[in-house]
Amino acid sequence: MHLLKRPPRTRATGLLLLLLLCLAMPPAWAQVPSPDAMRAQFAALREKGTGELVNSSVYLRSTESADRMQGEVHAVIDEPFEQVRQELARADRWCDVLILHINVKYCRATRTAAGEQLVSGVGRKFDQPLSEVYWVRFGFKVAADRSDHLLVELRAPSGPLATRDYRIVVEVVPHTGGQSLVRMTYSYGFGTAARWAMKTYLATLGRGKSGFTVVGQSADGQPIRVDGVRGVVERNTLRYYLALQSRLQSHDAPRTAQLQQSLQRWFSATERYAEQLHEMERADYVAMKLKELKRQDTTAPPPPG
Template identity: 45%
Template sequence: MTWRRLRAAMLSALLGLAAWQALADPAQLRARHAELRDELRNNGFGEALHIDSAESGDALKGDVYAVLEHPFARVRDALREPPSWCDILILPFNTKYCHAVGAADGPALRVRIGRKHDQPVEQAYRLTFAFRNVAAQADYFETRLSAAEGPLGTRDYRISVSAIPLEGGRTFMHLSYAYGYGMAGRLAMQAYLATVGADKVGFTRTGRDAAGQPQHIGGVRGAVERNAVRYYLAIDAYLDSLAAPPPQRVETRIRRWFDATERYPRQLREMDWPTYAAMKRHEYERQQTLLQ
């Protein structure tokens, strides 16, 4: 690696670390809500939602800001528990397994990520997220997940969720999803974008086409936005399911997540409901057992 490329990689890592450390700031989140207040009320999503993304060197980051129709205490109490996160992370189609475990340096989530809906779990990539509750106060909450390595040459996975209470029993939440990649990861992403991901787009609008229809960002930023929104919808579906009787909660959150993704078919549609439901019912049953 040349000095120039090494310096760029170090700068990217330092910028990512600085952003990661700065997340635990309730005043900053309140200020962000004030900045986005009008957009959250009037946007093209049909819900109180703002989506953004950034690419810096060999790092990608997607951000979702949303108003949840759930009281802050419910959000805080649910999302500070590692097992709850496995019930959330299993909802996106490419998560094949998740199990919360204890570790010497704190709780962790053992996750397996795959692609095909019928892929054996043994062939899925193993990913271990360190789990850390940063804050669980009366007026601010934050939890962070981090993994040093990921599939296909990716690294430095970071998922953070922070939240503050709003009037009317609602909650303002910020979800941040980021990762880095090397040459192998770049090549894998290029191959994906040239084939099955060629027609996929993100959520950020870049203009309008000749017919006046909105155009959306593509490429790697489109990809990171799609993943960030999948996790946001999974959190919302999980929180929705808590209102159902316990025996119905798994089926409720599976249905809610799928229906929510169908609101954005161009970005998020991957399979039909029978295929998705059968897959997730099986995967939920499997994640009750710790796999080695």
Template identity: 45%
Template sequence: MVATQRITRATLAALVLLIAVFCYGLACAADGESAGEHALLAKYAALKGKLDKNQFGAPIYLESTEGQDSVRVDMYGVFHHPFETVREALQSPAAWCEITPLHINIKACVYKTTKQQTQLTLYSGRKYFQPPSDAYPLKLAFRVGASRPDYLELSLVGEEGPFGTRDHRIGVQAVPLEGQATFLHFSYTYSHGTMARMAIKTYFATLGRDKVGFTMVGEDGKQTYIDGVRGAVERNTMRYYLALQTYLDTLKTPEGQRFEQRLNRWYDMTAKYPRQLKEIDKAAYLSNKKMERAQQEALQAKQGS
């Protein structure tokens, strides 16, 4: 009986983690929603006050919504790096496989390019070390929709996910700002069926009941952090944002030192938000990621890319 309960809890935790990481991930615009660089610059002007002063202590703004069968998150942020640097980095699938594994739950990322398309596969697991064979793969079509001197748009699309999830759509839009900076929109949408919905409800009523996101809800004087699946998606959005920032901040580091520096920097940045992002201690994170890196390199070698 005890063993059965353990398996059930582990399965529920893995499922919800999966949904939060995959569903959300790192920025997406739903089909037909992209209006290009002019709309993004207008959004920047509308959000500038909130980017300058907010609960993150950084130029970040988050919005999230949840329907009966879907979740969406939109993240807007300013990177203090030239647009050309951001554009060249993010349109490379190899760069995404340096960025995404910084996330505590991404065990490996591999990519393969053919004449037809580029496919990115993310392996998501628990907070401790796991080989990719024990993690959950999500195959994403990697598409660069626009890459110009004044605008970048790309998407990662997975029609089918684990446990009945579907329509995983991650997207990124970016435009240059004055002062060698870049404004970026990162969004994610996904849908889920009955199985996933039941698992989510059970998880957040038990193991995940204390986990929260960043959005404050409730009336003045009685506000609390958002919880449930929206909270999970917000936490993971922040983790990916910090991974993007870490990658860009370390591009000038000597190549042989980048991986180690990125691990340390990402962990230290997440430590600024312990209520939402604290999972394991730094020594365990560093050890796990070094082992996972070796697994990823072996997987990538098999891809032939």
């Protein structure tokens, strides 16, 4: 009696099916770290002064690998943890944050079969019709929501300028004196198409702009700051963080005044870093954003596709 052997093509077919299944599965969300790990990171940054921007309370750093860019802000904010938690654990509140960024032209929170989603339109630093923006669909997930720890992740499979695996992650824990400790991470992956798109941007609209990290010193003793793609990442990371900070600082105002206050606060905060972040005058920024806010309230987002 002969034992039947499994044909090689059957085994190969099984491996192919397994591979296709893995490719079809959604990417894993961020693992939930310990709140103490975040506190230890902030203490280390404060001790070394690495990336310090404001009086031992805001630190910015960035990393670049072969296929991924990441910026990270660690900061202490003068807002109680419970208030921050109530605001950031809600998807609709995040559109009030994202729309403050000068490049975000639209944001609407929606609910799908897969969960909550933020539909965001990203464009240029001036008034633009929605037909010209790049649509980013962020999945919204609250990975940790406890009395001592909040972790929220926004993740999209693709982003502007041919980027992929686009993420904004915010972690918050209580700090001393009724304050909160915040870490915001902004990152994306990229390939050949994204490299070429970014190269074109840096040769035109992004020419002459720098980030914040000091990478050297000029002959006259002036600091030389990082430029290129890392400079872009650092500028956008800080813009998103300042949007978060400005929105949280405006929570006590009546709902109708919150966004107005947030706009004013965001512009004032970015002007502290005018060398890197200034793009337009205050009146022009506010007028543009008020128009965009009205448009997003009256215009439905495009269907997935």
